[in-house]
Amino acid sequence: xxxxxxxxGAAITLSGCGKTFPDGTCALEPLDLQITPGETxxxxxxSGCGKTxxxxxxxxxxxxxxxGKVLFDGQDVTxxxxxxxxxxxxxxxxxxxxxxxVIENVAYGLRVRGVAKKERLARAAEVLEMMRIDQLxxxxxDQLSGGQRxxxxxxxxxxxxxxxxxxxxxxTALDAALRDHxxxxxxxxxxxxxxxxxxxxxxxAEALALGDRIVVMRHGAIAQIGSPRDIYFRPADDFVASFxxxxxxxxxxxxxxxxxxxxxxxxxxxxxxxxxxxxxxxxTAVLCxxxxxGLRFRVEQVHFQGARQRVQLGAADGGRLVVEAAADAVLVxxxxxxxxxxxxxxxxx
Amino acid sequence: xxxSPLVFALQLLxxxxxxxxxxxxxxxxxxxxxTVNYFQGLRSGLTLDWVAxxxxxxxxxxxxxxxxxxxTLGVTLLIGVPAGWALARKPGRLSRxxxxxxxxxxxxxxxxxxxxxxxxxxxxxxxxxxxxFILVGHVLYTLPFMLRSVMAVLAAIDVRTxxxxxxxxxxxxxxxxxxxxxxxxxxxxxxxxxxxxTLSIGEFNLTWMLHTPLTQTLPVGLADSYASMRLEIASAxxxxxFLMIVPLLIAIQIMGGEKRAKKRx
Ligand SMILES: Nc1ncnc2c1ncn2[C@@H]1O[C@H](COP(=O)(O)OP(=O)(O)OP(=O)(O)O)[C@@H](O)[C@H]1O
Ligand SMILES: [Mg+2]
Numbered sequence: 001x002x003x004x005x006x007x008x009g010a011a012i013t014l015s016g017c018g019k020t021f022p023d024g025t026c027a028l029e030p031l032d033l034q035i036t037p038g039e040t041x042x043x044x045x046x047s048g049c050g051k052t053x054x055x056x057x058x059x060x061x062x063x064x065x066x067x068g069k070v071l072f073d074g075q076d077v078t079x080x081x082x083x084x085x086x087x088x089x090x091x092x093x094x095x096x097x098x099x100x101x102v103i104e105n106v107a108y109g110l111r112v113r114g115v116a117k118k119e120r121l122a123r124a125a126e127v128l129e130m131m132r133i134d135q136l137x138x139x140x141x142d143q144l145s146g147g148q149r150x151x152x153x154x155x156x157x158x159x160x161x162x163x164x165x166x167x168x169x170x171x172t173a174l175d176a177a178l179r180d181h182x183x184x185x186x187x188x189x190x191x192x193x194x195x196x197x198x199x200x201x202x203x204x205a206e207a208l209a210l211g212d213r214i215v216v217m218r219h220g221a222i223a224q225i226g227s228p229r230d231i232y233f234r235p236a237d238d239f240v241a242s243f244x245x246x247x248x249x250x251x252x253x254x255x256x257x258x259x260x261x262x263x264x265x266x267x268x269x270x271x272x273x274x275x276x277x278x279x280x281x282x283x284t285a286v287l288c289x290x291x292x293x294g295l296r297f298r299v300e301q302v303h304f305q306g307a308r309q310r311v312q313l314g315a316a317d318g319g320r321l322v323v324e325a326a327a328d329a330v331l332v333x334x335x336x337x338x339x340x341x342x343x344x345x346x347x348x349x
Numbered sequence: 350x351x352x353s354p355l356v357f358a359l360q361l362l363x364x365x366x367x368x369x370x371x372x373x374x375x376x377x378x379x380x381x382x383x384t385v386n387y388f389q390g391l392r393s394g395l396t397l398d399w400v401a402x403x404x405x406x407x408x409x410x411x412x413x414x415x416x417x418x419x420x421t422l423g424v425t426l427l428i429g430v431p432a433g434w435a436l437a438r439k440p441g442r443l444s445r446x447x448x449x450x451x452x453x454x455x456x457x458x459x460x461x462x463x464x465x466x467x468x469x470x471x472x473x474x475x476x477x478x479x480x481x482f483i484l485v486g487h488v489l490y491t492l493p494f495m496l497r498s499v500m501a502v503l504a505a506i507d508v509r510t511x512x513x514x515x516x517x518x519x520x521x522x523x524x525x526x527x528x529x530x531x532x533x534x535x536x537x538x539x540x541x542x543x544x545x546x547t548l549s550i551g552e553f554n555l556t557w558m559l560h561t562p563l564t565q566t567l568p569v570g571l572a573d574s575y576a577s578m579r580l581e582i583a584s585a586x587x588x589x590x591f592l593m594i595v596p597l598l599i600a601i602q603i604m605g606g607e608k609r610a611k612k613r614x
Contacts, residue, residue, distance in 0.1 A: 095514030109518035
């Protein structure tokens, strides 16, 4: 797309958008969400938490319960059907038209807008080139691999230069290696086009890699909104912490500025608490000699993983932790080790 | 699995006997329409005279049947395709009910259906005397076949998601229907169309009740010729009927075969 300036994204506001389906299922409690122009926002959560429903409300495929409002750039579009909203959408099943070739699929959005055949094919060809699938232009849809279909679906959604692109688990149907590759490609594309993107996934690695901000959802409500770093290192609650990667927790109490647990104690900020738990990520802890820190554990298992080792530790009260160690660290199962925690990277809840 | 030659020979024999049982009467009937005098048998020689006579006597009937079948096709397409689409989009209790109601005429004996039509609309003289009256009966009877055929293919291609895809690209409901739904439902529409034409051309029960001497159709004419003409003419009529219906049946077979082959792939 060289002939026009990159499309700029729309700002999206959801206010009080809930959704109860006719059969009585409450898929979404009324929620508010502000998305700034050009931002990539990821909806993350377990199956059935309402991600797709939220996306479909933004798209206009589903209308929110009474009282809910969807605004694009401050304009109320709640009553507009999807075909009037100028959004691009990539479906989990791709929804490519089997009766059209690849290039006809990509040109379809321009066709319904009345763009002349020659021009729309030229523009579709440009998008195919941008996605590096121009050699597939004349193929039929059933002659494409999963990854190729995914690219065509994205190209088709982008060809109309939408102000918002909505992606519903676009990579879930693909194998792991291809997923990583396409994720990086999509990330680059979304940033280059400066388009507002809403990306649904239940894969935390995908969410952390792609999102400017992540919305973690649970049971039809928002559990936390924040940058990937916020979500990862400062999860709002247990649910977010355990959903976004492996989290260690130590149970204990805070007394006189120290967190005391079965494995020992360390200095923390904050008032005294009779019960507290301290949560941290495996890679934020550093192993040291048994007497070199206030916390002492026994090595229970060691898994060599190439670049790193993954170490399972046991505390005196039976609590278990997982931490990482350098590949060349010498660790013997049954030995005692100490653990140093970075105060900036654990949370006390 | 190794099949023993004896079992195979037995199976072949049974199949051939069954086929012969069905084919012999048909062949005899066709032959009767081509012999000069059936009672003297083939010795009397072969002729196309009877076929020509049938054409002379029943050409308008045959033509009427073809036009009727095409009109039935037109109406079932106009109603069946959009209705199948609407039902496929909103699968629920209501759409199942509609489907059941529309399918009812297949289960009800044609005679009862015809009687119902005569009781309800027979009083309107112009209508009762016209071919349109038979057309209504044929549409009632064939519509479920079109509807089911269309719905089956729409369910198989997940038409709702395809339509949402088209809508997200800005297509209006009409554009979606014409550019996405219909082209992708084509195999179902074609199969349904062949079915409708074949059923309409061969329909007797209903039509026999609904027709007037001036609105006979092919099968009704057949009955008429059996009742009132000499055997050779009646047989020649059967031959004409075969010539019209067999290509349609073969086409249906081929279509079905193609669909199955595609599914296997
Ligand atoms: N058309 C519908 N009618 C009734 N209930 C529905 C409908 N669509 C979704 N639901 C329900 O709403 C809830 C949220 O569904 P949604 O599809 O938004 O989940 P999701 O987060 O996208 O899950 P997944 O990761 O499995 O796709 C689920 O409990 C689901 O069963
Ligand atoms: Mg979903």
